[in-house]
Amino acid sequence: MNWRRLMAVTAKETGEIIRDPITIGVSVLLPLVMLFLFGYAISLDVENVALGVLDQDKSPASRALTDSFVQSGYFSLIRDFETVEEVEASLQRGKVKLVLVIPSRFHTALMRNESPAVQVLVDGTYSATALVAANYAQAIVASFRQPARPSAVQLEARVWYNAPMRSINFVVPGLYAVILMAFPPLLTALALVREKENGSIQQIFASPLTSSEYIVGKLIPYGLIAFAQMIMVISIGFFWFQVPFQGNLGFLLATAFIFVFCTVGIGLLVSTITRSQLTAMLLALIITLMPSFLFSGFLFPIFTMPYVLQLYTRIFPARYFVELSRGIVLKGGGLEELWLNVALLLLYTIAVFWLAAWRFRKKVA
Amino acid sequence: MAGSTDRAAVIMLMASFESNSWMIEAQGIGRRFGLQKALTDINLQIAEGEIFGLLGPDGAGKTTLMQILAAILDPSEGACSVLGFDTVKQTASITSRIGYMSQGFTLYDRLTVDENLVFSAKVRGIEGSVYQQRRQRLLAMAGLTQFSGRRAGNLSGGMRKKLSLCTNLIHEPPLLLLDELSLGVDPVSRRELWQMLREFRESGTTIVVTTPYMDEADYCDRLALLDHGQILALDSPDAMRRRGEGSVFELETSRAEEVLKVLADRPELGGVQWLGNVLHILLRPAATLPTDVLQTLQNLGDLHPASASLEDVFVQMTAPETAVPIPTFVPSSPTPGRAPALDVVRLKGVTCRFGDFTAVDNVMLTVPAGEVFGFLGPNGAGKTTLIRAMCALLKPASGEIQVAGVDVVKEPMRLRSRIGYMSQRFSLYTELTVAENLSFFAGVYGIDGSPRVEAIAWASDVIGLGGMEDRQVQEISGALRQRLALACSVLHKPAVLFLDEPTSGVDPVSRQRFWQLIQSLASTGMAVFVTTHYLEEATYCHRLGLMYEGRLIAVGSIPDLRSTLSMEESASMEDIFMAYIEREKESEEVTEAIR
Numbered sequence: 001m002n003w004r005r006l007m008a009v010t011a012k013e014t015g016e017i018i019r020d021p022i023t024i025g026v027s028v029l030l031p032l033v034m035l036f037l038f039g040y041a042i043s044l045d046v047e048n049v050a051l052g053v054l055d056q057d058k059s060p061a062s063r064a065l066t067d068s069f070v071q072s073g074y075f076s077l078i079r080d081f082e083t084v085e086e087v088e089a090s091l092q093r094g095k096v097k098l099v100l101v102i103p104s105r106f107h108t109a110l111m112r113n114e115s116p117a118v119q120v121l122v123d124g125t126y127s128a129t130a131l132v133a134a135n136y137a138q139a140i141v142a143s144f145r146q147p148a149r150p151s152a153v154q155l156e157a158r159v160w161y162n163a164p165m166r167s168i169n170f171v172v173p174g175l176y177a178v179i180l181m182a183f184p185p186l187l188t189a190l191a192l193v194r195e196k197e198n199g200s201i202q203q204i205f206a207s208p209l210t211s212s213e214y215i216v217g218k219l220i221p222y223g224l225i226a227f228a229q230m231i232m233v234i235s236i237g238f239f240w241f242q243v244p245f246q247g248n249l250g251f252l253l254a255t256a257f258i259f260v261f262c263t264v265g266i267g268l269l270v271s272t273i274t275r276s277q278l279t280a281m282l283l284a285l286i287i288t289l290m291p292s293f294l295f296s297g298f299l300f301p302i303f304t305m306p307y308v309l310q311l312y313t314r315i316f317p318a319r320y321f322v323e324l325s326r327g328i329v330l331k332g333g334g335l336e337e338l339w340l341n342v343a344l345l346l347l348y349t350i351a352v353f354w355l356a357a358w359r360f361r362k363k364v365a
Numbered sequence: 366m367a368g369s370t371d372r373a374a375v376i377m378l379m380a381s382f383e384s385n386s387w388m389i390e391a392q393g394i395g396r397r398f399g400l401q402k403a404l405t406d407i408n409l410q411i412a413e414g415e416i417f418g419l420l421g422p423d424g425a426g427k428t429t430l431m432q433i434l435a436a437i438l439d440p441s442e443g444a445c446s447v448l449g450f451d452t453v454k455q456t457a458s459i460t461s462r463i464g465y466m467s468q469g470f471t472l473y474d475r476l477t478v479d480e481n482l483v484f485s486a487k488v489r490g491i492e493g494s495v496y497q498q499r500r501q502r503l504l505a506m507a508g509l510t511q512f513s514g515r516r517a518g519n520l521s522g523g524m525r526k527k528l529s530l531c532t533n534l535i536h537e538p539p540l541l542l543l544d545e546l547s548l549g550v551d552p553v554s555r556r557e558l559w560q561m562l563r564e565f566r567e568s569g570t571t572i573v574v575t576t577p578y579m580d581e582a583d584y585c586d587r588l589a590l591l592d593h594g595q596i597l598a599l600d601s602p603d604a605m606r607r608r609g610e611g612s613v614f615e616l617e618t619s620r621a622e623e624v625l626k627v628l629a630d631r632p633e634l635g636g637v638q639w640l641g642n643v644l645h646i647l648l649r650p651a652a653t654l655p656t657d658v659l660q661t662l663q664n665l666g667d668l669h670p671a672s673a674s675l676e677d678v679f680v681q682m683t684a685p686e687t688a689v690p691i692p693t694f695v696p697s698s699p700t701p702g703r704a705p706a707l708d709v710v711r712l713k714g715v716t717c718r719f720g721d722f723t724a725v726d727n728v729m730l731t732v733p734a735g736e737v738f739g740f741l742g743p744n745g746a747g748k749t750t751l752i753r754a755m756c757a758l759l760k761p762a763s764g765e766i767q768v769a770g771v772d773v774v775k776e777p778m779r780l781r782s783r784i785g786y787m788s789q790r791f792s793l794y795t796e797l798t799v800a801e802n803l804s805f806f807a808g809v810y811g812i813d814g815s816p817r818v819e820a821i822a823w824a825s826d827v828i829g830l831g832g833m834e835d836r837q838v839q840e841i842s843g844a845l846r847q848r849l850a851l852a853c854s855v856l857h858k859p860a861v862l863f864l865d866e867p868t869s870g871v872d873p874v875s876r877q878r879f880w881q882l883i884q885s886l887a888s889t890g891m892a893v894f895v896t897t898h899y900l901e902e903a904t905y906c907h908r909l910g911l912m913y914e915g916r917l918i919a920v921g922s923i924p925d926l927r928s929t930l931s932m933e934e935s936a937s938m939e940d941i942f943m944a945y946i947e948r949e950k951e952s953e954e955v956t957e958a959i960r
Contacts, residue, residue, distance in 0.1 A: 008487035012473065012480070019475040019516075200471040203532075205437040206542075207488050208461035362456065364438050365398065 001213055009209065009217025013191070017221055026187060027225045028232075031179045035233050038175055039241050042299065045167045046132040051075040052096035054087050059107030065118070065144050069100060074136045087121065097123045098133050161246075161330045169244065172237040173329040174298035176256070177321040179233055180263050181292040184226035186284045188267025191222065193280040196271070205362045215360060219264050226260040237329075246332030252325065255338075258345050259321045263288070265352035266317075272359035292318035320345045388413050388540055388571045389434060393443035396429050396594075403429040404594040407443070411573060411587075413539075416566055418585030419575040420675070422872035424843065426594040427575040428468055431544045434573065435465040448540060461489075464533035465542045470525050474518030478509055478528055481517050485532035496535070503531040506561050522744050523554025530561060541565070543574040547581060551743030551913070552900075552942050559584050579675040579873075580901060580939060590679055592872065597682045602675065609673025609681055612648040615640075618666025621695040627661050628691055635684040636677075637691040638877055639884055640904045641922065644692075647677050649684060676901060679873050690829075692881050694888040709734045709860055709892045710755070715764035717750050724750040725761070726915040732894070732908075734860070737887045740896040741903055741942065742912035748896040749789075751912070752863050755894070756786050769860035782810060785859035789866040791850035793838050799849055800834035806853040820856045828852040828882060844875030851882060855891070862886065864895045868902065880905045900938040911945050919945045 017023050051069060055062045069075045078096050081087045090096050101119035109116035120137045124130040162169045195201040204214055234252070237243045266288060274280040292298065295309070296318035302310055313319045320341045327333035327341070335342065389411040396404040404426045411417045419427045432438035433445055436452040436459040444451065450458040472481050482503075486496050504510040507527035517525060526546065533541065541562075547555045562572055562584075574585070582588050582602050590597040590605070598605060612635070618624050624644060628637060633652040638645045648654065654662075662668045673681075710732040717725040725747040732738050740748040754761045755768055757777035766773040769783040793802050803824065807817045825831055828848050838846060847867060855862060864883070868876045884905065887893045895906065903909050903923060911919040911926075919926055927936055930944050 002490075004490065004492075005488050008484055011487075012476065012484040015480055016473055016475045198471060199467045199469045200473065202432070202435075202437060202467035203465065203471050203485075206435045206460050206463065206465035206467075207485075208457070208490070209488050210457070362437060362460070364432050 001210065001216070005209055006213045006217040009214055010220045013218050014221045017225070023187060023191075026183055027229060031183060031229050031233055032236075034179055034182065035172075035175055035236055038178075039168060039172055039237075042171050043167050046074055046129050046136065048076045049074060049098055049129075049133045049136075050078045050096045052079050052081055052087065052090055052099040053077065054081040054084070054099060054101045056104045057102050057106040061107040061110050062102040065102060065106075065141070066100065068140055068144055069137070072136065072140055074133070091121060091123055094123065094125075097130070098137060100137070168241055169330060170326070171299075172241050172243045173325040174296070174322050176230065176233055176237065176325045177259070177296060177318045178289075178292045178298055180226060180230055180256075180259060180321070181296075181318045182289045183229065184222060184260065184263040185267035185270060185288045186281065187225065188219065188222045188264045189270040189274070189280040189284045190277055192218065192268065192271035193274055193277050196275055197277055202364060205364065211357065211360050211362055215268065215357070219268065222267070223260055223264050226264055227257065230256045230260060243329060245329055247328035248332075248334060251334060252328045255321070255324045255328070255342055255345065258342070258349055259317070259324075262317050262345060262349040262352060265349055265356060269352055269356040269359065272356055287316075288318075291316040295319065296322045298322050317345060317348045320348070386413060387411065387446075388415075389445070389447050389573070391434075391443065391445040394430070394433060394440045394445055395442035396426075396433065396438070397441045402594055404433075404440075407596060409589065409596075409599075411571065413571050414566060414569055415587060416562065416572045416574070416585045418582050418588045419573065419591055420577075420579065420582055420588050420679075421575075421591035422577055422876075423869065425591040425872075427591055428544055429594075430591070431465075431467075431542055431573070431575055435463060435542050436460055437465075462538060463540045463542060464536070464538035466529050466533050466544060466546070468544045468548070470522075470529070472517040472525060472529055472532070475516060477514050477516050478504075478520070479513045481528060481532055482535060486535045489536040491536055499535055499537070503534055506564065507531050508557065521551075521554075523550045523557070526550050526554065526558060527561070530558065534561075534565065537568075537570075539570060541570055541572045543572065545576065546574050547576060547578065551746070551946075552939050553946055554743075555581075556943070578899065578901075579679070580937065582675050588675075590675075590682065592679075592683050598678070605675060605678055606673050608650075609647075609678040611670065612650070612652070612681060613671045613673045613677050614646040614648075614662075614668055615671045616644040616646060616662060616666050616668045617642065618644065620665045624662065624665050625691065625693060625695075627658060627665070629693075630688055631658070632688060634689055634691060635681045636689055636874070636877055638880065638905070639692055641907060645671070647673075647681060650681055674901075676873050680877060683872065683874050685874070690878060690881065692885065694885040707734050708732065709769050710894075711765070711767040712755070713765040715751070715754060715766055716762045717747070717754050717759065718762045723915050725754065728764070728917045730910065730917065730920065732892055734892050735887055735890045736908060737883060737893045737895065737906045739903055739906035739909045740894065740912055741898075741900065741909055741938075742896075743898060746912040747915040748912050749865055752786075752865055752894060752896060755861075756780070756784060756863055758786075782857060783860050785854035785857070785862040787850050787854040787862075787864045787867055789869065791846050793846060793850055793853070795839040796837065798835050798837055799830060799841070802838060802849060802853060803830075803834075803856065807856050810857040812857060820858075824852040824856050827855075827885065844871050844878070847871055847875070847879060848882065851879070855886060858891075860891065862891050862893045864893065866896055866898070868897060868899065876902075900942065903938045911942055913946055913949060916949070918949045 053066050055066065066077070070077050075098065079090070081090070081099070087099050091099060099121040101121065103116065103118065106116050106118070118141060120134060122130045122134045195204065238245055267284065270280055270284050270287070274283055294300065295313040295316055297313070298318070302313050302319070305313070324338055324341045324345070327338050387410050389409060391407050391409040394404060394407040395402065407430060419430060421427055429438065433440050433452060434447055436447065436456045439453050446452065447459050448462055452459060473484070476484070482500055486492065491499065504513060507530070509524060509528060509531070512520065512524065517528060520528065546558060550558065566572060585602060587599065587601050588605055589599045598608070616624060628634065631654070633648050633654055634646070635649040636647040659668070708731045710730065712728050712730040715725060715728040716723065728751060740751065742748050750759070753759045755766055755773065757773045757780050760774065768780060771780045771783060773780055794805065797805065803821045804817065807820055812820050828851055830849060830852055833841065833845070838849065851867070868879055871879065883893055883895065908920060908922050909926065910917050921929065923938070923941070926941050927934070930948065932941065932944060
């Protein structure tokens, strides 16, 4: 590899990038847009669930139970029902998501130290939040008891690693992986295919440049851009979204460095099998952005997937980095706990480059 | 050019003494892409210091051959050595030495002239004072010194080509491969490019160049005529033309109908064309017309032998075995004595702008019915813009346009049914059959029921599409597609027909056939506007408009254009164009001086 020739390629590519507003926009603005959009929009937290109450008892105890729902902060009382028909109609229209039905004689039963049953009707169309809301309701009802009757065993649950259970703490470190998976491969693939499309790659072929000089020289600026993106989103995650940082920053940056190379390498691989910028873009999106949303554990936990799909998720490197990023940021994990993911990511990156180098030949066909 | 031919002969003689001195030696090269054969059995030997031309229509295999010579494409068969290295096994030795300019504009548009040059130099290890010296010399040669800080994307087509050439000359390669050197370049820049090439040849550089322009061939020492992936002939330009000697006649006549009757179905004919009012008759190789036919023709008009052009030779060599179609119509030229034809197109002070850029500048023109009018000019001269304004596809910044009695600017919708338009890319539906395409376009023009059946029958008869109604468009050849596109645009019998670069990418034989169609449509009273950058095609038009930098710098028939500047009879279309550009530049300078 001739260093001067390589640097000539890097200098040329940098010059082109600096003068291309689209590349700069895609590399700076889009990650920001995505980070803020998802940081704010994706919330798995259950708050202010629309609550309806059918109080058939109308007693001090039934009012107290209703109050304890409202005061929990998870529910807001939308309306009081008089009849069962009203309840059904309201749930149907989606006006309320959860209905508390307190039977008559609730108060009397409590006074007699009996355990009266109350009913909770949940709109299960969006099952994830429905489940959480139902659990909350159950917890509230369970804790609603006369002080005179302490239960024998008490459960005291403690949440570790994300104590306030803010979903943002969970989403943002996942976004680090998704954003890096979305843009650097796209930029890299487009930059290479653009030269194929307008024919300037033929000039490169018919020059003393070797494949590796050309590829490495061309990837350096995009690798740097990707790494700068990484630092940008991590800082915003920490300073703006106030995601607590438990682990070692150096370790995170080191793994990010490998991941960045992996993503740029995927862009390179895409460029070796496509001829037009349009197909390159589509292919890049299909093999990077989509799976990194669906199969990386970013939003949908992998352990709940069928076994075959769990194996499938291993094809996409975002999965390894999502685990690394969350492991380091939230759990404060180090190499000791996370070595397997680091090793797999490293292997993956090497494989991608090996494949790309094998595909990239200095021939037009 | 005679001198260069001798020179080439000497070079070849010298070369034959030492068998290893060929710069390029190709033995039985073939290349397939899938099932398609792009090249078959190419044998070539090119000597040091030669300028070698690969001539042929688009799709003939020129680019494929150039890529094989540049060692960036491996042949499927045969072997090729360049500079003594094998193109497959010793790729790097070749690519690090040669200069190769691929088709199109392959600079980095966002980089400046200097940055492009620096990149090309550094990649080849040219730095320091050597670089500075060569940079100065090359930029001065190309006339780019004052533009060195400008981005390549903002240069004109000619300047970009010259810069491309500079980036490939910075390492002073012994061999220069230039694919489609002059595509999209104005005549002035084209001459400058060739000037640069000749200077480098003086210092021993071997140059291989491809071109679809027959008129460029004279710059070469030797030529290979390429068609359908095969070399038809390999010779010097003069020797090539001698092959057609005695086969070309021209007939000036006022009794055209009778002449056409005499010529109909003669098996000796290789191609017959109207050039204005002159009938250009080309015979098949080694064929002669029977004396009685010659006698009859002489009685009907002024018959005289003419010199064969390279295109004649090409057509002669590629003419189909079956009888060639000859014109069945009489050209519609507005000859004196005929009733003055109605003006169907009137342009007054038409100006079109894109932002600050004036694409069409104050154009004034009237064209009568039945005329074939050609807009000639390099890419970017404003031809397509002007045609689009005339078709109401874009609104002029100022000026009046009247087409077929319609004020185009005020009533664009009324215009649509009176004009036909065929764009550079034939807008056909390739998944549909020929008949389905015709039927669809008839529907577009609102032709329904039995008129539709009649219109389709008429068009396919005139254009000659019979027997292929059920073929899918993607299966038929480029030449047929072109004719189908033409049929689709005349179904509604428009008063004015616009054809934007209709003949690019079509071989000469099909091109001649296409021009016959255009002329026959014109003979029915249709005014036809054609844009082209093949200067040779000018001869098929009644009148020409020369466009340069947005202005219509001259209008007239070829003889008119010649006599206005009192040029000789032998002046080629390129000479004429150049002379008018010179005149335009001078008048500009005069206006500047007055100011």
